[in-house]
Amino acid sequence: MSYTGTTALFAPGPNPRAPARPWRSDDFFAVDDRVRGGTSHSHTAIVQYPPNNRGELVFSGFLDTLTLGGAGFASQSSTTPFPVKLSKDDFIGLRLVVRKQANWEEPSPPSDGSNPGGGKGPVTSFVFEIKTEEPKRRPDGRRESVVVWEWSFTLPQGDDDVQDGRLNMALTNDDFWVFDSTWSDFKPFYRGRPVDPDTAGEFNPANTYEWSLMARSNFQAQSGPFAVQLHSLNALPTEDQFSATDPNAVASALPVEQTEPHPESWLDEKSHHSFRATSFRVPSPSGTTSVTERSSGEYYGFALFIFATLLWVGWIAWALTPDHVLQSVGIGWYPNREWAFLLPAWSLFAVLAVYAGFIGLNARNTPELGEVVNVTDTAQNVLPISMEDEMHLFDDQDRLEKSLHDIYDLPPTYVSRQMHL
Structure with missing residues (x-):
């Protein structure tokens, strides 16, 4: 999938x-209604199979509304900071790319035919939350509630069931739903109830302390098992990329006649999916041709080129020009020419010495072949495998398809048996 025009x-x-940072399941922790006596639960996992979807994040669980009398929520929170500051001066909002068909199906308890969990329908609405202040701790260890800024998005049940106005149909394709939000879409809530914006203050995403994904019952409107597979989370710059990929934004911001959309094909470098986009050619209101802006790096680069060229010419003149020629033009003093040859020679020797030093350092720190650290370390995550299994681990396709665990290390004895015995 292409991230052109956004900051991943x-x-x-x-x-x-x-x-961008890679999705990691251990970056999240559960904040479910079990803290209030409910039975909803959630978890995250990283997709390992099939290869095209590897590395994507699955947010799944079960949303129950019966235990708490119609209320219920299940969420996964993270305090991992965003790789860039989400300043309103630099970014206009967020883009969430969701795979239409998740590779994980949450188990559902037996039902009498009604919707599981007591809600009126399945879970299709989710909330992206941002907290801009750190919650304080109560004496019993529980966290106090703070104002949360929420953006709700709804997954369509089909291509014709589009109910969310922030769904970017220009970028949505056969594999992904693309949701675009602006900072104005984030509304203040306190313990699930709306807060007066004047009381909550200004939303400042640059001060993000914690962010989370939530499935909420919306007063018994939805319940049951759910699974959302996230491909990427991106920040939308304040420049024209947001308008160029959102037909609604283009129509509202620039009410001028548009030409026919020109389709482009973006090739997914990771999973080889065709990710369609639409660019809109909007004529300039003044009818003039815009001038291409040049960065200051071009000027610095040209100045550095001129300086390096003059330095090289001066060095050659110092090293090779005879004395009588220099004296004839009025140059009576200059450094000894030996340095013109000694400095480059010593520099080359210093480079070779650095190579030799690093080779020696690596040889010194490399353990012997008989050391156990060559096959294990303190960060190992060994997959428990029975040596009595007749089927090879990677021949068990059913086990691979149903596995959503993180990457494991295989015991050396198991590898030796499968490879050599």
Whole structure:
């Protein structure tokens, strides 16, 4: 998937495009209604299979409304900071890319035919929350409630069931839903109830302390198992990229005649999905041609090129010009020419010495072949496997398809048995 025009905050790992951080399930912790005596629950996991979806984050769980008499919520929170400051001067909002078909189906308890959990319908509405202040701790260890800024989005049940106005249909394709939000879409709430914006103060996303994903019953409107698979979370710059990818924003911000959309194909570098976009050619209101802005780096680069060229010419003149030629033009003193040759020679030797030093340092820190640290360390995450299993782990397709756990280390004895015995 292309991140052109946005700043990626979180994306499939292990090495997403900078400055994005990879999704990690251990960055999240559950904040469910069990803290109030409810039975809703949630968890996160990283997709490992199939390969095209590897690294995406699954937010899943079960939303119950019966235990608390119609109320209920399940959420996963994270205090992992965004890789960039979400200043309103630099960004206009967030973009959330959700895979239409999640690779995980949350188990559902037996039902008599009614919707599980006591709600009127399945879970389709979710909330993205941002807290701009750190909650204080009560004497019993529980966190006190603070004002939370919430943006709600609804997953369509089909291509014709589009109810969310922030769904970007220009970027939505066969595999992904794309939701765009502006900072004005984030509304203040306190313990699930709206707060007067004048009382809550100004929303400042640059001071984000904690952010989370939530499934809420909305007073028994929805309940049951849910699973949302997130591909990426991106920040939308304040420049024209947001308008260029949102037909509604273009129509409202620039009420001029538009030409026919020109489709482009963006190739997903990670999962090889075609991610369609639409660019709108909007004529300039003044009819003049815009001038391309040039960055200051171009001028600095040109100045550095001139300086390096003059330095090189001066160095050559110092090293090779005969004495009588220099004296004839009025240059009576200059450094000894030996330095013109000694400095480059010593520099080359210093480079070779650095290589030799690093090679020696690596050789010194490399453990012997018989050391156990070559096959294990303190960060190991060994997958428990029975040596009596007749089927190879990677031949068990059913187990791979249903697995959403993080990456594991295989015991060396198991690897040796499968490879050599």
